[in-house]
Amino acid sequence: MNKSTAKSTDTTEGLTASLFSFLRNNLNAISLLIGLIITAAIFSLNSDAFLTLANILNILRSAAFLGIVTWGMTLVITTGEIDVSVGPAVAFSAVLLGWLATHHGLPLFLAIIIVIVTVTLVGYLGGYIRARFNVPSFVTTLALWSIYDGMKQLLSNNQPIPVKSEAFKVWANGSILGIPNPILIAGILFLIFLYITKQTVYGRSLYAVGGNAKAAYASGINVRQIRASVFAITGLLSAITGILQVSRLGTATGQIATGLEFSSIAAVVIGGTALSGGRGLILGSLLGVLFISLIANGLVLIGVNSQAQNVVRGVLILVAVLVNVVFKRESKVI
Amino acid sequence: MTGSATLSLQNIYKSYPGVTALKQVDFSIAPGEVRALLGKNGAGKSTLIRIACGLEKPDRGSVLIRGQQVDLKSPAEAKRLGIEMVSQELNLVPWLSVAENISLGNWPKRRMGINYKAMRDYAAESLARLQVDLPPDLPLFRLSPAQQQLVEIAKAIARQPSVLFLDEPTSSLAATEVASLLATVKHIAAQGVGVIYVSHRLAEIAKVADSATILRNGNLISTAPLHTLSEQAIVMQMVGEAVQNLEIESKEVTSKPVVLEVSKMTVKSRIKNVSFKLHGGEVLGLAGLLGTGRSEILRAIAGFEAPDEGEIKLASEGTYRANIRHMLAKGVALSPEDRRVEGIVPFLGVDENLMVGRWRDVTKAGNISWRSVSRIAKDLIKRLAIKTPKQDTPVMNLSGGNQQKVVIGRWLDVADRVLLLDEPTRGVDVEAKNQIYEIIRSAAARGVGVVVVTSELEELFWCCDSVIFLRNGEASRKYPISSLDLESLNLLATGTLQS
Numbered sequence: 001m002n003k004s005t006a007k008s009t010d011t012t013e014g015l016t017a018s019l020f021s022f023l024r025n026n027l028n029a030i031s032l033l034i035g036l037i038i039t040a041a042i043f044s045l046n047s048d049a050f051l052t053l054a055n056i057l058n059i060l061r062s063a064a065f066l067g068i069v070t071w072g073m074t075l076v077i078t079t080g081e082i083d084v085s086v087g088p089a090v091a092f093s094a095v096l097l098g099w100l101a102t103h104h105g106l107p108l109f110l111a112i113i114i115v116i117v118t119v120t121l122v123g124y125l126g127g128y129i130r131a132r133f134n135v136p137s138f139v140t141t142l143a144l145w146s147i148y149d150g151m152k153q154l155l156s157n158n159q160p161i162p163v164k165s166e167a168f169k170v171w172a173n174g175s176i177l178g179i180p181n182p183i184l185i186a187g188i189l190f191l192i193f194l195y196i197t198k199q200t201v202y203g204r205s206l207y208a209v210g211g212n213a214k215a216a217y218a219s220g221i222n223v224r225q226i227r228a229s230v231f232a233i234t235g236l237l238s239a240i241t242g243i244l245q246v247s248r249l250g251t252a253t254g255q256i257a258t259g260l261e262f263s264s265i266a267a268v269v270i271g272g273t274a275l276s277g278g279r280g281l282i283l284g285s286l287l288g289v290l291f292i293s294l295i296a297n298g299l300v301l302i303g304v305n306s307q308a309q310n311v312v313r314g315v316l317i318l319v320a321v322l323v324n325v326v327f328k329r330e331s332k333v334i
Numbered sequence: 335m336t337g338s339a340t341l342s343l344q345n346i347y348k349s350y351p352g353v354t355a356l357k358q359v360d361f362s363i364a365p366g367e368v369r370a371l372l373g374k375n376g377a378g379k380s381t382l383i384r385i386a387c388g389l390e391k392p393d394r395g396s397v398l399i400r401g402q403q404v405d406l407k408s409p410a411e412a413k414r415l416g417i418e419m420v421s422q423e424l425n426l427v428p429w430l431s432v433a434e435n436i437s438l439g440n441w442p443k444r445r446m447g448i449n450y451k452a453m454r455d456y457a458a459e460s461l462a463r464l465q466v467d468l469p470p471d472l473p474l475f476r477l478s479p480a481q482q483q484l485v486e487i488a489k490a491i492a493r494q495p496s497v498l499f500l501d502e503p504t505s506s507l508a509a510t511e512v513a514s515l516l517a518t519v520k521h522i523a524a525q526g527v528g529v530i531y532v533s534h535r536l537a538e539i540a541k542v543a544d545s546a547t548i549l550r551n552g553n554l555i556s557t558a559p560l561h562t563l564s565e566q567a568i569v570m571q572m573v574g575e576a577v578q579n580l581e582i583e584s585k586e587v588t589s590k591p592v593v594l595e596v597s598k599m600t601v602k603s604r605i606k607n608v609s610f611k612l613h614g615g616e617v618l619g620l621a622g623l624l625g626t627g628r629s630e631i632l633r634a635i636a637g638f639e640a641p642d643e644g645e646i647k648l649a650s651e652g653t654y655r656a657n658i659r660h661m662l663a664k665g666v667a668l669s670p671e672d673r674r675v676e677g678i679v680p681f682l683g684v685d686e687n688l689m690v691g692r693w694r695d696v697t698k699a700g701n702i703s704w705r706s707v708s709r710i711a712k713d714l715i716k717r718l719a720i721k722t723p724k725q726d727t728p729v730m731n732l733s734g735g736n737q738q739k740v741v742i743g744r745w746l747d748v749a750d751r752v753l754l755l756d757e758p759t760r761g762v763d764v765e766a767k768n769q770i771y772e773i774i775r776s777a778a779a780r781g782v783g784v785v786v787v788t789s790e791l792e793e794l795f796w797c798c799d800s801v802i803f804l805r806n807g808e809a810s811r812k813y814p815i816s817s818l819d820l821e822s823l824n825l826l827a828t829g830t831l832q833s
Contacts, residue, residue, distance in 0.1 A: 199702050201693040208690055211679040218638070218668065218676045219691035219744065220659040278681045 028272040031323060032287040036294065039316075043298035050301050057180060063293035064186035067286065068241050070264045071193040072234040074285040077268050078197075079227060080210040080277025081130070081137040083123075083234045086264055088148035090257035093119050093242025095152040098161030098252025108165055116239045123235020127228035137231070145261070152254040160253040163246050172248035182244055189237070190286060197282050206230065211278030267292050270320045291320065338364050339398070340528045341386060341417065341497045346395035348381055355381040356392070359554045361547060363497060363528040368519060370543035370560065371532045374572055374763040375733035377549040379532055383499050387419045388412035400496075418490035419499040422761075424482055426474055426489075433457035433470035436489045460492035463525065464518050478625075480511035487518065497528045504538060505761045508623035508789050516542045534763055535790065536565050550574055569764055590614045592649055593783040594635065594666075594752050599644030601630040608644070608809040610802060612752065612783040617774060618812070619794040620787045621827050622804030628787045629671050631804075632754040635785070636668035637661035652751065662691060665751030669742045669758060671787075673734075677741035683726030685711035687740050692748050714743045719769050735766030742773060753777055753784045759793065771797040791823050803827055 023030060044051040069086045076083045093115050100111035126144050130137045174181050197203040208216040209226050217223045241260075246252045269275060270291055271284025295316055299309045342362035348355045356378045363369050373379050384390040386397065388406035396403050399415050406412050426435045433454050434441070442452035457470040466484050474482060483503060490498055500519065504512045519542050523529050531543055539546065539560070546563060548555040548571045555571045594612040601608075605627025612618055622628045634641045640656035648654055652664045661667070670676035679687055688711050689696065696706035711725050718739045722732055729740055742758060755774065759767045774797045778784050786798060794801050794815060801818065803810040803826050810826065818826070 200700055201697055201702065204686060204693070204702065207682055207686075208679045211681045212676075214676045215670075215679050216690065218658065218670050220662045221690070222659070278679070 028281070028284055029287060032270065032272075032284065032291065032320075035320065035323070036287065036291055039291070039294055039298065043294070043302060047298070047301040050298060055297065055301070057183075059290075059293050059297045060183045061180050062296065063289050064180075064182040065241060065245070066260070066263055066267065066293060067186040067289045068189055068244075069234065069237050069260060070267045070285050070289050071189055071282060072230070072237040073264045074268050074271070074273055074280050074282050075193070075197070075203075075206055076137075076230045076234055077265070077273050077275060078210045078277060078280025079206045079230050080213070081127075081227065081230060082265070082275075083141045083231060084138065084261045084265075085123075085126070085141040085144035085148060086234055086238050087257045087260035087262075088145050088152065089119055089123070089235065089238035090242040090245065090260055091254045092148040092152040092155075093239045094246045094252045094256060095156045095161070095254050096252075097243055097246050098163050099155045101163055102161045102252070108163070108168055112243055115243060116236065119239035119242075120232050120236040123238070124228055124232035126235075127231030128224075130231070131224040131227035137227075141231070156252070156254050158254065160251040160255075162251045164250070168247050169250060170247075172244045182248070185240075185244070190282070194282050197280065202226075202229075207278060207280065209277075210280070263292050266317045266321075270317065288320075292317070340365050340400060342398040342401075343382070343386060343392075344396050344398065346382070346385060347393045348385065348390065349393060354552050356385075357552045359395075359549070359552070361386075361554070361557075362398075363530060365496065365526045365528055366523050367545065368523045368529045368531055368543045370539040370546040371530050371549070372539070372546055372568060372572055373549035374765055375735050376551075377572070378552040379549055380501075381552075382549070383419060383501060383530070383532070386412070386497070387417055387499065413493060413495075416494070416496035417499075418493060418495035418497070420483075420486050420490050420501065420503060422502045422505060424486050426482060426486060428475035429473060431471050431473055432461075432468055432477070432485055435474050435485055436460055436470075436492055438489065456492060457488070460488045463491055463522075464488055465521055466518065478511075480507045480515070483507065483515065484518065487522075491522060491527075495527060497530070498522065499530045499532070501532045502534070502761060503531075504533060504535065508625070510623060512538060534761065534767075536568060537790075537792065539568075540565070548572055572763075573765055590616070590781070594649070595645075595647040596631075596635070597645045597647070599631070599634065599641045599646065601627060601634045601639075601641050603642065604630050604807065605804060605809065606807055610809070610812055612785065614649075614751075614781045614783050615778050616800065617778050617784045617786060617798045619798035619801040619815075620785060620804060621791060621794060621801055621823075622787075623789070626804040627807065628804050629756050632668055632756050632785060632787060635661075635752065636666060636754055638668070648751065662748060665749055666754070667691070667745035667749035667752075668754040669745055669756060671756040671760075673738050673741045678729045678737050680730035681728050683724075684715065684720065684722045684729050684732070684740055685725045687729045688714050688743050691744055695747075710747075714746065717746070718743045718773060733763075735762040738762050739766065739770065739773070742770065746773070746777065749777070749782060750780075751782065753782050755784065756787045757789065758786060759788070759790070767793075768796075791827055792820065794823065795820075801826075 049055055069090065073083060073086065096118065097111055097115045100106045100114060101108050106114070122144065126140045129135060130140045172182050176184060197206070205216065205221050205226055208219070208221055209223050213223050241257070245256050267288030268285050269288070271281055271286070271288035273280040273284060295313055296309070299312055304312060339362035344360055346356050346359045359378070359382065361382060371379050371382070381390065385392050388409045388411050397406055398404065404415060427438065430438070436457040437453050442449040442456065454470050461468055461470070464484065464487060466488070468477070468481060468484065474485065477485065483506070487503070504515055507515060516538060519529055519531065531539070533539060543560050545557065545559050546568065547557040548568065550572060590613045592611045593614045597609045599608045600606045604625070608631060610618070620628045620631065633639055635646055637656050637658045637660060646654040648664055648666070655661070679690065685707055689707055693702065696703050696710065708725060714720070715722065715725065720739045720743065721736050729737055732740070738758065742755065745753060758774070759770050762770065774784055774786065788794065798815050801813050801815055813826070
């Protein structure tokens with residue numbers, strides 16, 4: 001409407017206007033970025049070890065292990081669903097790998113494939129039950145949470161299972177051009193998911209289903225299949241994370257990824273994805289993941305004791321989400 | 335005039351960033367008066383109501399209640415001063431009883447919990463004032479939409495307001511229900527309540543209102559007794575220019591090939607034995623009340639659900655299957671009855687809302703070409719005269735009429751055989767209505783067979799070639815529109831006149 005007037009006025013004014021609209025459209029990401037920088041500054045003032053290359057890689061590595069699942073979680077929440085089973089799913093994947101490879105002597109390669117297929121299928125099945133019988137996904141994944149948790153204990157007897165393979169160890173411990181492999185893997189997966197959400201019909205259909213499932217159905221979108229599929233994706237990503245954890249630690253233990261579902265959902269919400277569905281930002285989730293990993297790392301370095309860490313982390317997440325909501329409300333009035 | 339006025343708004347200004355919603359508007363209403371508040375979508379009606387109800391503060395100007403200047407800080411304060419509003423959306427809880435809903439938020443209490451007897455009495459009294467007979471203990475979801483609307487009004491009336499705003503109270507009601515609602519409105523006014531009635535249906539206005547206030551682009555155009563205004567004059571003042579009604583030459587279409595044949599179809603035991611043929615280029619109207627099975631007929635054809643009995647046949651190589659995707663591929667598409675429920679995806683942009691259901695056209699090897707999306711969206715926005723700031727503006731930010739055009743536009747290129755439109759002009763202003771009729775006619779001109787379901791009988795004249803009437807679970811034969819006038823149309827619709 002005022003395009004022509006903007007053109008005729010002098011260019012600096014047009015520039016500030018477009019800058020302003022860019023800022024407003026990305027308020028979320030920008031405020032998160034600023035929050036990240038401030039938090040990082042505070043930590044680095046209080047600990048000399050914080051801003052070292054080794055520590056930054058540390059943060060990124062733990063961000064990678066959180067991120068992989070979180071990319072999928074973003075799709076789940078965008079579709080208007082929730083998956084609370086990812087933590088135990090990762091632990092189960094790890095244990096299953098050890099159980100197959102070490103206890104049953106399966107070739108590692110085959111064991112990995114079985115783990116990936118199994119956990120993806122279980123995720124799909126949970127999603128199918130949600131879609132076919134219209135059970136809230138909170139309930140189906142809560143049930144899965146318990147099943148995975150029980151299964152991992154049954155298989156491992158609560159004992160770590162060593163997985164001895166030097167070649168396999170490199171997967172999560174090696175690096176290319178100085179960048180640790182897990183970071184590369186999480187980064188590549190991030191780009192793939194960014195592409196899926198922006199450039200594929202499947203990705204856009206997630207937004208349609210999450211925004212208005214009835215309208216999506218009336219437009220010929222296979223709502224059931226979409227709903228089931230996002231849980232297959234979190235299943236697949238949980239399996240990958242579990243396998244990488246085994247590679248990293250050299251043993252399969254059920255003691256990993258506790259509370260991962262919490263961190264992952266928090267990262268997605270901090271990133272600006274609406275829990276009610278239909279609005280999802282994979283880029284925001286990346287920032288959310290970095291934020292959570294940064295806090296976890298920084299709190300250890302400045303010597304907050306481990307019980308207090310959880311409290312501080314919870315409060316910081318609450319603040320981040322609140323800031324997010326407040327910004328959104330303001331931009332809504334405009 | 336202000337002396338006798340219950341509510342008076344004087345010299346009101348209100349602007350939002352980028353928009354002047356109201357400019358120098360005066361508005362006042364006397365006890366017992368029914369005032370129609372008219373204007374296109376975006377004319378400032380809602381803002382006016384929001385200011386009167388304490389939901390919004392004016393930038394300038396004053397609000398007077400019974401001559402006293404007041405500062406309405408909240409809706410609660412407006413309610414305390416006797417101003418009530420019934421909005422378009424129902425604000426009721428489906429699982430609670432009628433009585434609980436009527437006193438929602440201020441349930442009468444006694445020492446231990448809720449005083450159910452007092453609550454029931456309160457509800458019964460309010461329902462009696464409306465002269466409606468509804469069991470107070472029935473859970474709300476068991477009621478029809480019309481009855482729920484009455485409960486909403488009863489809730490407002492129970493507080494004994496002196497001013498009552500009704501925002502499009504009939505938009506989801508069928509013809510007979512409208513009549514009883516209008517009677518209720520008159521009854522309320524007769525008890526001394528000033529009623530402000532917002533509606534896009536001019537026929538209703540003529541029946542219920544004493545006077546009309548017309549807004550356009552935030553300006554007060556006029557306030558006048560209704561008997562001094564012709565329908566033409568009202569429309570002119572609303573739109574701001576003389577609108578020519580589209581005189582449609584009803585064409586002889588039976589010579590064209592049949593695109594759809596329905597024979598002896600029964601759906602959901604609502605409607606039995608429907609048979610008709612639809613020719614390419616024909617616009618067929620299905621006229622009937624809510625609940626006569628009119629939507630069910632469209633949904634069966636579009637593949638939402640299979641008919642219980644009977645057959646649906648498409649011309650040439652098109653086989654019928656009860657599957658939405660299959661029918662879309664065959665060029666049969668349905669624009670649903672309620673755009674908010676089944677139509678729009680609110681957060682997505684106009685462009686994407688236009689593309690849902692036809693992504694194939696812009697995808698190469700699984701990769702969406704946003705340039706193609708933009709090209710197609712631009713074309714549709716132009717063809718349909720959709721008013722939107724940008725192509726990718728979230729569709730929820732558009733006015734109702736423009737949202738409706740987006741929903742119809744989604745299918746315009748997809749439906750190359752049969753286009754099914756369920757209440758395409760509901761809650762849409764006069765200008766957008768005419769544009770939608772034009773869209774329908776131009777689709778027909780391209781050889782598409784169109785079926786339109788409508789509750790507004792006059793509408794049939796504006797866009798249809800033929801009509802089928804639905805009543806008592808049966809469908810009439812097909813009448814050419816040229817053989818009917820408004821009177822015979824009404825008689826046939828109510829079943830007074832049998833074929």
